[in-house]
Amino acid sequence: MDQLKVAVIGCGNVSSVHLAAVVNNPRAQLVAVCDIKPERAQAAGEAYSVPYFTDYHDVLALKPDVVHICTPHHTHAELTIAACEKGIHVLTEKPMAVSLHDADRMITAAAEHNVTLGVIFQNRxxxxxxxxxxxxxxxxxxxxxxxxxxxxxxxxxxxxxxxxxxxxxxxxxxxxxxxxxxxxxxxxxxxxxxxxxxxxxxxxxxxxxxxxxxxxxxxxxxxxxxxxxxxxxxxxxxxxxxxxxxxxxxxxxxxxxxxxxxxxxxxxxxxxxxxGDHEVVGKSYWGVSHKVQIDEFYQDILNGRRPQIDxxxxxxxxxxxxxxxxxxxxxxxxxxxxxxxxxxxxxxxxx
Ligand SMILES: NC(=O)c1ccc[n+]([C@@H]2O[C@H](COP(=O)([O-])OP(=O)(O)OC[C@H]3O[C@@H](n4cnc5c(N)ncnc54)[C@H](O)[C@@H]3O)[C@@H](O)[C@H]2O)c1
The missing domain is CATH 3.30.360.10 (Dihydrodipicolinate Reductase; domain 2)
Known part of the structure; x- marks a missing residue:
């Protein structure tokens, strides 16, 4: 496999940075987007010409290789664990969860299902x-x-x-x-x-x-x-x-x-x-390194390596x-x- 099928869950503020990084990355193919707010899912789906959903279970049923989680903090654990259980790799936005207990459940789920879990801290x-x-x-x-x-x-x-x-x-x-x-x-x-x-x-x-x-x-x-x-x-x-x-x-x-x-x-x-490239998608204070971390995450999956920020x-x-x-x-x-x-x-x- 040299290209990963990728879905983005959560189409709010930060999703624009993820979507731009995915569609401009030769190692990835955007296959779906999802947001519980139908108008946000539709807008992202139409902008990138991909199917859009309002229930993340429908996205997981498509069996993408990777999901990016760009949803509110308290949902990261539920979505990550559900994706892991389907054998799907997860790249979640920071913070990985709202409690250490949830973070531990996510780490355990990734290990048990042998999938890669990455957490965005692009400023590294x-x-x-x-x-x-x-x-x-x-x-x-x-x-x-x-x-x-x-x-x-x-x-x-x-x-x-x-x-x-x-x-x-x-x-x-x-x-x-x-x-x-x-x-x-x-x-x-x-x-x-x-x-x-x-x-x-x-x-x-x-x-x-x-x-x-x-x-x-x-x-x-x-x-x-x-x-x-x-x-x-x-x-x-x-x-x-x-x-x-x-x-x-x-x-x-x-x-x-x-x-x-x-x-x-x-x-x-x-x-x-x-x-390098100073084009800023999103807010300038978010930094410009999302696409670097996202590309490294894809390379790690394709080469069977643990990501730097697992x-x-x-x-x-x-x-x-x-x-x-x-x-x-x-x-x-x-x-x-x-x-x-x-x-x-x-x-x-x-x-
Ligand atoms: N790394 C960075 O620099 C950076 C910058 C901004 C935000 N973030 C992070 O990104 C995440 C999202 O932040 P945001 O500012 O984009 O929030 P937001 O509120 O703008 O967007 C979140 C979206 O997720 C949707 N959503 C909620 N529950 C969902 C579910 N169960 N399934 C599908 N969609 C669901 C909401 O409807 C909303 O559209 C947070 O973890 C935040 O901390 C990171």
Whole structure:
């Protein structure tokens, strides 16, 4: 087999990035789209001249090789497990689930049915992220002492009022951490290393219409001795460039959005820019690396390899997020590995 039959489930905002990546990839053939909202399914089906469905079971019955899951967070586990049971490979959007229990069920289903599960964290594929990861792993920064990240974006009330799932603990699974900051949290733990324990606080300070956090901070102690600082909010005045700095004994490396600056003592500063095709489908702050990750996922399936961001790897960012929620709710430090109590849900943070 050198071409995969692919279906996209969920035809909302992010689907445009997936659909463009699928139809422009020679390793894939788009065979169906699906959305529970008939007008969205129809619009995507007609735009790409493929059959469209409103019930994902009808898509799975077609037995595509791969499904992309672009639906609300709380549906990822159900859809993934159903696809795995039909022997279909799954590439799901972040976060892989709203709880670690659901993430574990997804990982188990993929293993039991011998299918490949991948989780989208496209920013790992940005040249800037790869350059900073390489600077750390090669030892050029020396022993890592600290890391700090800032995500300060803008999500007005209308962002939530227009959605039937955002702003809720049960469907979105949280607010600024699980939806927006999770990308940078994933990069932080991927670049700095395993977390030992963390302590976090969160609040809802400006969004009266939602139950979840719109601001959070955390202090993270990594197993290698580094200390991390996290701040995220989505009531800033615009989507400011995300910031992640890694501080080593020999220098610092900074990622700002899709650019990197690496400063090593006694050496000229290195700058890494986003390379190649800058055509942006979707929002620019989503980055441009979906198509790189999607292509690598297809190649991994065709060559029988595990993807770089498989279920276990995708779970790490969710564990980081859920540990913050648990610590912020209980006031306790959370040690890793974090096994959250079954059914744990933070209380409503609405004032
Ligand atoms: N990687 C990124 O940069 C990035 C960017 C945006 C969104 N996302 C992720 O993509 C996912 C979707 O986000 P979005 O902004 O596109 O949401 P959205 O609400 O715009 O779209 C989701 C769509 O899924 C449909 N849907 C819901 N349940 C369904 C079901 N059971 N079967 C079929 N369709 C169903 C909805 O009707 C809706 O059209 C989320 O996981 C989100 O976090 C990722």
């Amino acid at each position: 594929y940005n040249p800037a992220s790869l350059a900073v990861k390489q600077a750390v792993e090669s030892g050029r920064l020396g022993k890592i002492k600290g890391a700090r990240m800032f995500v300060t974006w803008y999500r007005p009330d209308e962002y939530y009022s227009k959605s039937d799932w955002k702003g809720t603990w049960d469907k979105e699974g949280g607010g600024v951490l699980i939806d927006q900051a999770i990308h940078t949290m994933d990069l932080m733990q991927w670049i700095v290393g395993e977390i030992d324990y963390l302590k976090s606080a969160m609040a809802n300070r400006t969004h009266d219409i939602i139950d979840v956090e719109d601001v959070a901070e955390a202090t993270i102690h990594f197993k290698n001795g580094a200390i991390g600082s996290l701040y995220a909010c989505n009531f800033y005045t615009y989507d400011a460039e995300v910031f992640l700095e890694v501080h080593g004994e020999l220098g610092t490396a900074v990622i700002e959005k899709d650019k990197a600056r690496i400063r090593i003592q006694g050496q000229p500063e290195e700058r890494v820019y986003a390379e 279920g276990d790897e995708g779970r790490k960012a969710l564990e980081f997020v859920r540990a913050c929620y648990y610590s912020a709710t209980t006031g306790e430090a959370v040690h890793f590995p974090f096994n959250e109590p079954l059914g744990f849900t933070p209380p409503s943070l609405t004032k």
